[in-house]
Amino acid sequence: MICKDRVVVVTGAGRGLGRAHALEFARQGAKVVVNDLGVSASGEGGSEGPAHEVVEEIRAMGGEAVADGSDIATDSGARRLVATALKSFGGLDVLVNNAGFLRDRMLVNMSEEEWDAVMRVHLKGHFLPLKHAGLHWRAEAKAGRPVDARVINTSSGAGLLGSVGQGNYSAAKAGIVGLTLVAAAELGRYGVTVNAIAPAARTRMTEQVFAATMAAVAEGAFDAMAPENVSPLVAWLGSAESRDVTGRVFEVEGGKVCVMEGFRHGPTTDIGARWDAADLGPEITGLLREAATPEPVYGA
Structure with missing residues (x-):
């Protein structure tokens, strides 16, 4: 019960990692706002069913939860999401930004719409809930009310190392890391911490990648790819x-x-003046020789 009575918002909480997070917070005593649009793995369609099913699971275990169908990639939707927490439970302590989907394609084949859709749900869908939660916490702090709030963002190994065929997703997830660092620096004064996770788990977005693990699980092995392990x-x-x-x-x-x-900051050289381009080759070669070798891009 390490989160007893804390009010938690989880976006994309109808399935996969988000569902696992919502259930774990409920087990730890939190009151949970389950946000989900019920779209497909590629962001199409929509249904209220998944969010309400998770709410019912939480209530069945004796917890408190409400469903929210706001589009968190819009300013009005993100504002409404925060308002749902305040109206339902009287506060907001934790924001877990998790919602997302995939539109995988090699860069030369990727459409502008596929790029924009992934950027919108992942990067904008992190920024706007973070903004409106931050506005609430800033107002609380300025009013003299104590704030002990948390934001957990969802990046990915693709954002940290890159992933072939996922240029849009990798760029969005890398952007989330940058957003996390800035938010941690800006919101700390108000009593808010901001961290990110890069999870590896079997969800609708990764079920093909990790399908082979199910054979071992069927034989009784630890299911290392279960989303519940991340929560x-x-x-x-x-x-x-x-x-x-x-x-x-x-x-x-x-x-x-x-x-x-x-x-x-790694190996560095500084001559205290402007370089001549012809002189840089040996210097860069030397710096790279001293530097750590980058980890490979996934799929390379």
Whole structure:
């Protein structure tokens, strides 16, 4: 019960990772707003069913939850989502940005619409709920009311290392990391921490990638790709215990948790003047020889 009575919003909570997060927060004593549009894995259609089914699961275990069908990639929808938490439970303590879908394609074959759709749901769909939750927490802090709030964003290994055939998704997920770092720096003064996870799990978006693991699971092995494995870390990051952790990215898969170390200043040379382009070749070669070798892009 490490999140007892905390009010939690989870976007994209009708299926997969979001559903697992919502159920875990409920098990840990939180009151949960289950946000989901019920679209397909490629973002088409829509249904109220998935969000309401998760709400019923939470209520069946004795928890408190409400469904929300706001489009979090619109300003009005994100504002309405925050208002739902405030109206239903009287506050907001945790925002888990999770909603997303895929439109995979090699770059030379990708349409502008496929690029824009993925950017909209992942990157804009993180920014707008974060903005409106941040406005609420800033107002609370300025009014002298204590704030101990959390934001957990969802990046991906594709955003950290790249993934062939997923240029739009990789760019959006990399953008989420940058957004996380900026939000952590800007919102800390109001009592808000902001972290990101890069999960690996079997969901509608990855079921083909991890399908082979099901044979081993059928024989009794630990299901390392189950989405429920990711949620304990998300719940802990949403708890009061994590108040000293912010601006971090965690890779999580099965029983593994890894603190990701992103861009850092590496080998450097400085002549104190403008370089001649012809002189840079040997210098760059030397710097690269000293630098760590990049991890490979997924699928390369």
